[in-house]
Amino acid sequence: MNNKTGSIETDDQTFVLDEDGHLADPNTWTRAFAEQLASTDGRVLSEDQWWLIEWVRDYWRSYGNAPLMRSVVVAYRVHKQDPSLGSASIYDLFTDNPVREACRLGGVPKPDWCI
Amino acid sequence: MTTKTRTRCKTPLKFVVIRVPKRHPNYLHACECIAQSVKKGYSVQVFLHGPAVDRDLMEGGDRLSSLAEEAGVAVHLCQAAWQRLHQTQSLASDPPYPVMSLIATWDAIERAEAVCIFGFGQWPAHWPSITVGEVDQQTPRAYGVMVAYSPSAADRDSLVEWVLAGATLDLDLVVAFAGEGASEVEGEAARRWAQISDHGLAEVMTDASIIKAHSAEDPLAKDGRHPGLENRHWLVM
Numbered sequence: 001m002n003n004k005t006g007s008i009e010t011d012d013q014t015f016v017l018d019e020d021g022h023l024a025d026p027n028t029w030t031r032a033f034a035e036q037l038a039s040t041d042g043r044v045l046s047e048d049q050w051w052l053i054e055w056v057r058d059y060w061r062s063y064g065n066a067p068l069m070r071s072v073v074v075a076y077r078v079h080k081q082d083p084s085l086g087s088a089s090i091y092d093l094f095t096d097n098p099v100r101e102a103c104r105l106g107g108v109p110k111p112d113w114c115i
Numbered sequence: 116m117t118t119k120t121r122t123r124c125k126t127p128l129k130f131v132v133i134r135v136p137k138r139h140p141n142y143l144h145a146c147e148c149i150a151q152s153v154k155k156g157y158s159v160q161v162f163l164h165g166p167a168v169d170r171d172l173m174e175g176g177d178r179l180s181s182l183a184e185e186a187g188v189a190v191h192l193c194q195a196a197w198q199r200l201h202q203t204q205s206l207a208s209d210p211p212y213p214v215m216s217l218i219a220t221w222d223a224i225e226r227a228e229a230v231c232i233f234g235f236g237q238w239p240a241h242w243p244s245i246t247v248g249e250v251d252q253q254t255p256r257a258y259g260v261m262v263a264y265s266p267s268a269a270d271r272d273s274l275v276e277w278v279l280a281g282a283t284l285d286l287d288l289v290v291a292f293a294g295e296g297a298s299e300v301e302g303e304a305a306r307r308w309a310q311i312s313d314h315g316l317a318e319v320m321t322d323a324s325i326i327k328a329h330s331a332e333d334p335l336a337k338d339g340r341h342p343g344l345e346n347r348h349w350l351v352m
Contacts, residue, residue, distance in 0.1 A: 063310040065275065068283050071314040112195045 029107030
């Protein structure tokens with residue numbers, strides 16, 4: 001692994017990162033990439049974190065951009081079958097900019113339009 | 116439910132969005148509008164969005180830069196558009212004006228006494244005529260984004276971003292596609308816009324829906340009015 005200098009290495013593949021630290025070619029994304037990138041931060045991804053990563057990735061593939069937080073919250077409520085959940089529950093998954101982090105781990109380009 | 120209160124500044128703010136490049140006639144019209152607004156005592160804030168943020172802007176020395184330097188007009192560039200220009204054109208220099216996010220732009224629009232858009236489109240002649248360009252002081256405001264032209268792929272991205280930023284702020288928002296803009300809800304172009312309706316980010320109006328609303332069977336058409344249109348501040352992109 002060498003994400004500080006622009007790449008992530010798994011057992012059988014080297015992934016090039018862009019200047020924002022996101023996967024340079026989103027089409028090369030694999031779960032192994034996400035696991036390796038998370039491990040460089042000392043993390044093992046939970047089931048719900050995986051849900052967010054894959055949901056954000058699916059959204060990007062469908063529409064060409066990362067989702068808004070409000071869309072993530074609605075989808076997470078459905079996923080967890082809990083209508084009381086709010087954005088705080090998404091921040092429980094990744095405390096710092098959860099959609100951006102899901103993009104980074106999901107091989108989705110950095111959302112350049114938001115905030 | 117929260118209620119926003121809007122406080123009036125001593126100097127009314129006019130917010131001008133320019134979406135066309137310098138070589139487009141509407142750019143000159145925008146500069147004329149800005150100059151007139153300054154004369155009328157407005158504090159003018161200008162936001163260059165989408166196709167307006169191009170390489171020609173780097174040259175400076177035009178009427179807008181004169182207005183910024185001599186008349187105190189605050190000019191900002193769209194942050195996302197600048198980032199893309201900077202990356203794709205490998206520009207080494209700093210932006211000619213400060214950058215501003217779309218979220219901050221919508222916030223400024225919310226505070227402005229008047230908003231003007233100088234873009235590629237016009238209010239479609241076959242839609243009910245309404246007053247475009249004036250901001251009422253209803254609280255909270257409702258907005259409409261009118262796309263009545265066929266944008267390039269890059270411009271489409273900037274339009275989608277514009278709407279998404281408004282949706283981020285939970286604004287009461289309608290996106291309308293009319294005339295040549297109707298092609299945006301067909302084929303590959305529709306993919307980018309589909310998220311708006313799929314995820315309830317804004318209401319979508321089309322030629323078909325407005326014609327239906329104004330048909331003889333529709334009670335809204337009895338007095339020739341359409342509250343869904345008239346109670347909004349329309350931004351004709």
